[in-house]
Amino acid sequence: MAVVTIGPCQGCGACLLTCPVHAIRPTPAGLRVTDRCTGCLECLEICPVDAVRVDPEPGGER
Numbered sequence: 001m002a003v004v005t006i007g008p009c010q011g012c013g014a015c016l017l018t019c020p021v022h023a024i025r026p027t028p029a030g031l032r033v034t035d036r037c038t039g040c041l042e043c044l045e046i047c048p049v050d051a052v053r054v055d056p057e058p059g060g061e062r
């Protein structure tokens with residue numbers, strides 16, 4: 001499964017509201033994607049500033 005991370009962003013909150021499994025959490029250091037993430041990539045679609053980054057899991061399927 002793909003590994004989803006979120007970089008510096010404008011904090012609009014759209015991804016938090018969109019994530020169907022509530023995997024995105026605000027922390028003092030920014031948004032963090034927890035291991036509840038299913039890799040659906042809805043956050044990637046919704047983000048207006050392309051802050052969501054997707055990396056293939058090492059040795060895994062994309």
Ligand code: SF4
Nearest residue numbers: 019037038040041043
């Ligand atoms: S890829 Fe899907 S499950 Fe993972 S954080 Fe984004 S919206 Fe949530």
Ligand code: SF4
Nearest residue numbers: 009010012013015047
């Ligand atoms: S949708 Fe993008 S800009 Fe908005 S809070 Fe999420 S990562 Fe940040």
